Amino acid sequence: MDKVIKLTKIFLKNSFSNMDARMGISTKSKSKIIVYGLLFLYFAGLIIFLGYNLLDGLIAIHQETIFVGMILFMIFGLGIIQTIFSSINILYFTKDSEYLLPLPLKPYQIILARTNVMLIAEYVIIFLIGFIPLVMYGILTGAGIVYYLTMILAVILVPILPVLLISMLVMFIMSFAKLTKNRNRFQLFATLLVLAIIIALSISTSGMKQDLTNEEMAQMVVQANGMIELVKGYVPTVDYLMEALTTNSLFTAIVEVLKTLGITIVGFILYMLIAQKIYFKGLVGNLFGGGASNTNKEINQKEYRNSKLYKSYVGKEFKNMARNPVFLMQCLIPAVLIPIIMVVVVYAGLNSDGMGLEQITQMVQQTPTNTFFIACIILGVIQFFTMFIYISITAISRDGENAVFMKYIPVSLYKQYLYKIIPNIIMNIVTIIITLGMAEYLLNLPVITLIELFIVATIMGILQSIAMIIVDLKRPKLNWDSEYAVAKQNLNLVFPVLLSIVNIVILVGFVYLLKDINVYVGVGILGILYIVATVITNKYLYNKQYELADKII
C-alpha cells in the first residue's frame, strides 16, 4: 500500500510540475497559488449563487429532494465525462510508463496509483459542484448530523464507479492497440470515437431539454422527477444514496449507505481483476507499438521539392498537431466543432420555445439587422468561440524539450514566432467564416457589413495569436510527461479566455457609448482600435524577441 501511495504522489507531481524546477528556481510560487485560489473562489461563488436560487425555488414548492438527486447525478455524470477525457492520457499516453515498467512494482500497484490520480482530479471538481451544494441543502433544510455524515460518504462514493467503468472501457478499447500496426492512426481513431460519443450525447440531451421546457415549472419538476426515477434504475448507488440523504430514519440511512458501499467494493474488485488482465497488454502495445510502418521504401521524387521556409515551417506545425491526438482535440478541432455544436444547441433551443426558424426570419424581416448593435453581438459571439483555440498559447510549450531547436537554427526568432502563430490565425478565420455564415443565414446582412466584420474579427484573431504566444514565451511549460499537461492541465489556458472576456467587455462598452452610430463607421472605429492594439503588441514581440526566448533552455 505504501508503494501505491508513493506512486500516486509521483504521478500527481509529474503531471503538475513545470519548468520551474528545471530552471533551478524553487518557486513554491505564491502567484500560482493565488491564481488557483481566485479561480476556485470564483467558481465556488458562482455555484453557491446558482445553487441557492434553484434550491430556494424548489423549497418553495416543497420539491427540494429533487435537488439531492440532481446533484448526485451531476457527480456521476461528471465522473463519466471527466474520465473520458483524462483516462486515455493518464493511463496510456504518459511518458513515465516507459520508466515504470522495468521497476519491481506489482501490476496492481501501478493500476491503483493511476486510478487514484484520476479519482483525485475528480474529487477536486466534485468538492465544488457536489459538496458545496449538498452542504447548502443541509443548511437550508435544517438537516441533522446524520445527513452531513451520509453526505460526505456520498460525495466520496459516487464518483468511484463511473471512473472505474470508463477506465475499464478505455482499457478494453486500448487492449486492441497492440493488434494494430499503425498506432498513430489508432490513437486518432480512438480519440475521434470518444469525440463522436460526446457530440451524440450533447445533441441528444439538447433534444431532451426541448421536451422539458415546453411545460410549466411544476410540470418540469414532475418531469425532472420522472427522469431521475427513470435513470435511477440504471445507477443503483445514486438511488440508494438519494434515499439515505432524504430519509428521516437513521436505520434506513445506514442500510442504504452499506448497500452503496457493497456495490462499490464489488465494482472495485471486478475492476482490479479485469484491469490486471488487460491494462498492460494495451500499455505495452501502445508504448512500443510499431509506429507508422510504411512499407514503401522508395522515396517519392515529389518529396525532394524545394519549398519556401514559411510553408514548410507552418506545415511542420500543422503536422505536429494533426498527428497528435491530444493536440488535435485541443488545438484544431475546437475551431470547427464549437460553432457547430452551438448551432445545434441553439437550433434545438429555438424549436423548443415554440419559436421556429420561420418566426425568427420573420422577426428579422421586420426589425433592422444591419446595426452596430447586431454587429457587436456577432463579434462577441466570435470571441466566445475563438477563446477555445489553444494553438498560440501552446505554440512553444507543445515542442517540449525540443523547443531549443528554435534557438540554434539560423532563422530569426521573430519570424519563427510568426510561423508558429499562423495556424492559430487560420483556425480563427475558419471559426469566423462559420460564424458569419450562420449570421448571414439568420440575419441577411449586406455584403459590406460581412466583409467589414470579417476583417475586424480577423484582426482580433491576429491580436489574440500574438498576445498568446507572448504569454507562452513568458510562462512556457517545456518538460511535460504527456501532451495532456500542455493542452489541458496548463494554467496558461485561462489567458485566451481572459482576453476574450476583455474583448467582449470592450464591445459592450462600445455598444453602450455609440448606440446609434452607423454600422460601417462603428465597426470601422473598432477596426482601427484593434489595428493599433495589434501593431503595438507585434512591436513588442519584435523588439523583445531575444529576451522572450530566455526561458527556452
Place this chain on the structure above:
Amino acid sequence: MIEIKNVSKSYVKGKKSVDDLNLEIKNGEIFGFLGPNGAGKTTTIRMITGILNMDEGDILIDGKSIKKEPLAAKKNFGFVPDSPDMFLKLKGIEYLMFMADVYDVPQNKRKEKIEELTKKFEIYNQLNNQIQSYSHGMRQKIVICGALLSEPKNWILDEPMTGLDPKSSYDLKEMMREHAKSGKTVFFSTHILEVAEKLCDRVGIINKGKLVFVGTFEEMKQKFKENASLEDLFLEITEK
C-alpha cells in the same frame, strides 16, 4: 573556426557552471571536449550554439559573434544536441526536407545529399516512417543527417556516439576525419576516452566549469603519469 573568449555562465547565482573558459578550435581540427558528468560540457555547447546566453565573454564562429550577429553565426555550424528525440511526429524525409529548407540547401543538391548521408547510415529505407518509430540510435543518426545536410563548416556535436552501433560510430568518425581534412572544424563532447585518443587532434578537459587541460592526447599522457591507463589518467586530472 570556433573562438571561445573568457566565457562564464551560472544558472544559479554564485555557482558557476562554466568559469572563464578560453578555447580556440582551429580550422582542420577535430577537438574533443572531455569531462565528468555535470562538468559543463553541454552548457558550453549551449552557449556556442546560442541556446543559452553567456554571462561574460564572447564566442565567435568563423569570426561571427553568436552574441552580436546570431543569424550569421548560426549559418556557420551544424549542431547535434545530446537528446535526439526531436520532431517525433514527422517522417524522416519530412524532417530532412524541413532542415533543408531551414538551411537553404539548393534544390539540385538535396536528393544527392540525403541519399548519400542516409544510405551511409543505413536509414534510407526508414525515411518514409515517422521518427517516433525509430530506435534511439536511428534517431541519433537522422539528427546527424539533418545537421550535416547543409555541409556546414563547423560541426558541433554533443555526445554524438551514444547509442550508435560500432559500424555507425566508425562511419561517423570517418566522416569527421574527412571533414577536418578538408580544412573544416569538428567540436564534440564525449565520455569515451578511446574515441578521444584515436580521433582527436586535440582535447580539452573541463571539470566543475573550469578548463583543466588543453592539448594533444600525447601531451596529456606526458604531463600526467607516463604509463597510466586512460581511466587512471582521467580520474587523476579531474579529481584534483
